[in-house]
Amino acid sequence: MSEAVEVLAETRAPHLRIVGVVSAAHFVSHYYIILLAPLLPFVRADYGVSYTKLGFAFAAFNIVSAALQTPAGFLVDWLGARILLIGGLVIGASAFTIAGLTNSFWLMVAMFALAGVGNTVYHPADYAMLSHHVPADRIGQAFSVHTFAGMLGGAVAPASLLLMQSLSGWRGAFIGAGLLGFAVATLLLAVRDNSEAKPNPMSRQAEVASAVGWRLLLSPPILLNLVFFVLLALISGGTYNFSVVAFGALYGTPVTTANAALTGNLLLSAIGVLIGGLLVGRAARHGLVATLGLAGIALFIALAAELNLGPLTLIVAMSAAGFCSGVIMPSRDMIVREVTPPGSFGKVFGFVTTGFNIGGIISPLIFGAIMDHGSPRLVFLMVAAFSLIAIVTVVTRPRRLA
Numbered sequence: 001m002s003e004a005v006e007v008l009a010e011t012r013a014p015h016l017r018i019v020g021v022v023s024a025a026h027f028v029s030h031y032y033i034i035l036l037a038p039l040l041p042f043v044r045a046d047y048g049v050s051y052t053k054l055g056f057a058f059a060a061f062n063i064v065s066a067a068l069q070t071p072a073g074f075l076v077d078w079l080g081a082r083i084l085l086i087g088g089l090v091i092g093a094s095a096f097t098i099a100g101l102t103n104s105f106w107l108m109v110a111m112f113a114l115a116g117v118g119n120t121v122y123h124p125a126d127y128a129m130l131s132h133h134v135p136a137d138r139i140g141q142a143f144s145v146h147t148f149a150g151m152l153g154g155a156v157a158p159a160s161l162l163l164m165q166s167l168s169g170w171r172g173a174f175i176g177a178g179l180l181g182f183a184v185a186t187l188l189l190a191v192r193d194n195s196e197a198k199p200n201p202m203s204r205q206a207e208v209a210s211a212v213g214w215r216l217l218l219s220p221p222i223l224l225n226l227v228f229f230v231l232l233a234l235i236s237g238g239t240y241n242f243s244v245v246a247f248g249a250l251y252g253t254p255v256t257t258a259n260a261a262l263t264g265n266l267l268l269s270a271i272g273v274l275i276g277g278l279l280v281g282r283a284a285r286h287g288l289v290a291t292l293g294l295a296g297i298a299l300f301i302a303l304a305a306e307l308n309l310g311p312l313t314l315i316v317a318m319s320a321a322g323f324c325s326g327v328i329m330p331s332r333d334m335i336v337r338e339v340t341p342p343g344s345f346g347k348v349f350g351f352v353t354t355g356f357n358i359g360g361i362i363s364p365l366i367f368g369a370i371m372d373h374g375s376p377r378l379v380f381l382m383v384a385a386f387s388l389i390a391i392v393t394v395v396t397r398p399r400r401l402a
Helices: 001-014 015-034 037-047 051-077 081-101 106-119 122-133 136-189 202-217 220-251 255-280 284-307 312-339 345-352 354-372 378-397
Strands: none
Touching: 015 081, 015 122, 015 136, 037 051, 037 136, 051 081, 051 122, 051 345, 051 354, 081 106, 081 122, 081 136, 081 312, 081 354, 106 122, 122 220, 122 312, 136 255, 136 312, 136 354, 136 378, 202 220, 202 255, 202 312, 220 255, 220 312, 220 345, 220 354, 220 378, 255 284, 255 312, 284 312, 284 378, 312 345, 354 378
16 A cells, blocks of 8 residues: 555655655755854864864865866766765765864865865756656756755754754764765655666767867856856855854944844745745746846845844845845745756756855955955945846846757
8 A cells, every 4th residue: 555655646746756866966955055064163172273273174175176077967967966965975974973083283174175076966967867867847946946955954053063062072073064964965866867868978979978078168258157147146155154254343332233134134045945846846947046036135234234224124135135145045046957958967057166166265355355444335335336237137138949
């Protein structure tokens, strides 16, 4: 009886299981991105190193991810998304487990570089699997669930990691995080993937596909999407990393109030992702949704910059900006999908989402320099400006590649 129910469920919605395991993998990817931050004081005290040296771990992870994500996208299109996603999970899980079991700072840095290799597969493999398996009329909702799962992974990481640290130290927390990755990899092994087999990467067909693929990635529509993702990373980087200190320097806003405003921004962003998933299923004009959302971000952030809002009003304004940023995310993914030829989802999403890494590298330099020069208002005005520039990349994009 139970087998019959399972078969019936798969017949009615065979893509739901794929959405579930891919979203679980995205949860792990964001969990791993946050991993070191809440454990920094404990790792620093154990190894007796400076925060600058600890920065090598962050740098190793992000530089490797930025350099190898596009090649990982090609591999996804050649070999299949599922096997690469399993490999990425195992690599990341193994890296953090080794870092937790050994007692060498520089080996830990090397393991973060190795985890960066694992991190390269998530975006290209996730979007390729979803695009292969989810019906076109449900893909927007699938993208929103996928994005929400990643945000959830980042949200629960600090509390769960600190709990594990209190029970077994920071090394136990690293090992626990590794076990999470192995568990999701096991789930993926149990899920069937009926997408078409990919050509051997050493074949002549693959060589031709590689040349065509790079021409595709360097075409104006794809490059415009890359710029779009860089701008989104700059928007989030300025808001998440510098709004608390900027509000304090600009208006003397208490840290508790500024953090409440940031929390509201993050919470409403997660809710906005789910609402955005409903919108993309009902509206085909994804560019319009993105434009309105970006305009909303610019408006509410500019208001927070120009007006000394009271605590409640500030929290409302920042929460509204967060909601707008969340709503556009499913539309953002659909905009990329609209200009991606079938069979190229891995390389295209791998390439354009490198914009997150690029923006993540540039953002601290821009906003840190602004704060160092004593211009906290400019932090928010730059976020608003990047939002308006992002609108230009949306409204000037071609509807579909020729």
